[in-house]
Amino acid sequence: MTSSQWSSGYVTDITYTHGYYNELNIQRARLALIHAGYAAPDIMNACELGFGQGISIAMHAAATEARWAGTDFNPTQALHAQGLARAAGADADLSDHAFAEFCGREDLPEFDFIGLHGIWTWISDENRAVIVDFVRRKLKVGGILYISYNTQPGWAAAAPLRHLMTEIGANLISPAGGSTAxxxxxxxxxDRIFATNPNYLKANPAIKERFEGIKKQGRSYLAHEYFNRDWHPMYVADMARWLGSAKMSFAASAHLPDxxxxxxxxxxxxxxLKDIPDPILRETVRDYCMNQQFRRDLxxxxxxxxxxxxxxxxxxxxxxxxxxxxxxxxxxxxGxxxxxxxxxxxxxxxxxLMADFKIRSIAEIEVALKGVVNFDQLVQATILLTSLGALAPVQDAATISKAxxxxxxxxxxxxxxxRSSGDIAYLASPVxxxxxxVTRFNQLFCFALKQGRKTPADWxxxxxxxxxxxxxxxxKEGRILETEEENRAELLRQAEEFNAGLLPVLKALEIA
Incomplete structure (x- = not known):
């Protein structure tokens, strides 16, 4: 079978980026649901469909007590994910099955959480139907579905640009050079087309700035974002129609600032918006108010x-x-x-209060700040600071110990x-x-510490x-440092900054 047969038009000759996605963290999902006023289930079995390089699913399999299963039909990416899970000793069921094959398995449990990040927009209606049926059959009553997708009206002006890039790539560029070419x-x-000042650009002047931003993106990301055969941005009302047969109700955005x-x-x-009783119509109007182009829904x-x-x-x-x-x-x-x-x-x-890196409940913080901050202010600040990566919800002590x-x-x-690659800029926290x-050199400083090197100079x-x-x-500052003295001086600067700043954080998170 050739790659074009098993890939269903999806880019496979260049692997996906090595990203980690907080929205797939079940603690974040529980926080978003509760903040929106919904009960959140305990999550014992979880699934990620289309896990890419597997950074998120491997970290969640290692750092939680949930048993994770998932698939990504690119065998190179599935192998990478399996290697990470195996390194952690995590009991994860990770495969390279196509969605139809994976979703048809009879040995899978019912799941409390099913997640899809950056998949729905780029697959065929046939695969969407497979996924919806899987959710209908395999998501427990009370279970959570996380799904992200490109949406309208935010893509209305830029969709023609994506179409243009895809058509040029398919018809004008030789396939011999692969996706990067x-x-x-x-x-x-x-660039040549825009230099002629077409009417499309005159009618949509902001597209020029958007295109300049696109050119700065990594080529792997662009290949997957702009050059797959299937690409269907979807209104939230259309998503509700797709998920209706699986008995799903919209609850909240997993993107906390929303x-x-x-x-x-x-x-x-x-x-x-307060005058609109229907939740899907309210979300639709909200998307128009915000010109939303990417939704992350629970x-x-x-x-x-x-x-x-x-x-x-x-x-x-x-x-x-x-x-x-x-x-x-x-x-x-x-916002x-x-x-x-x-x-x-x-x-x-x-x-x-939190600068000592101690774990505190909202109730404990409320008592400590009584007379200074009220409950509603505290909750909103906690949500915003969590969205900025300054705070994070914490697991229970027993789970931390086991993970x-x-x-x-x-x-x-x-x-x-x-030591040889900076591809994965993340580490896993049981907390x-x-x-x-955690960037490459900070990981290496941490590694040196675990190898018994105690001072920044040793690192x-x-x-x-x-x-x-x-x-x-x-x-440094766009210049390659040529001499040993320069390289060591820059490393020492970074090591001392790590020692004074990030290291106490990593110790509190039980990473260092």
């Missing part, structure tokens, strides 16, 4: 609304930890209305891999049940030996 050739030819009206909607828009089978008291009590039990150095926390957040500053009066005392050995093994594997961004010696063995040098 198609991407480069299409970008160059669109739940904060003040950064996304004007007062007039907020008032308008749907529930048999959604149960929490009473106001139940919601408050559920929120109060959630526990959080600071996940970046206090001084690095950004004090603004981006559909643009950038908005966080409330200093609310966030400063909250961050000061610790697996995340330790996975992280050592990733740190060892960082948060997911991944934390530099450890790291530099691997760089010199491979003929690698550091890049």
């Amino acid at each position: 198609r991407v480069e050739g299409a970008l160059d030819f669109v 739940s904060v009206d003040n950064i996304n909607l004007t007062p007039e828009q907020q008032a308008l 749907w529930v089978k048999g959604a149960r609304r929490l009473t106001p008291l139940e919601k408050v009590e559920a929120l109060q039990t959630l526990r959080f930890i600071l996940t970046m150095p206090r001084v690095k926390v950004p004090m603004s957040v981006a 559909a209305l643009g950038g908005a500053g966080l409330s200093e009066a609310v966030c400063t005392p909250l961050l000061d 610790r050995k697996r995340t330790e093994k996975l992280n050592l594997h990733l740190m060892a891999s960082a 948060t049940g997911g991944g934390i961004q 530099v010696n450890f790291v530099y030996q691997w760089l010199t063995a491979q003929g690698q040098r550091l890049l």
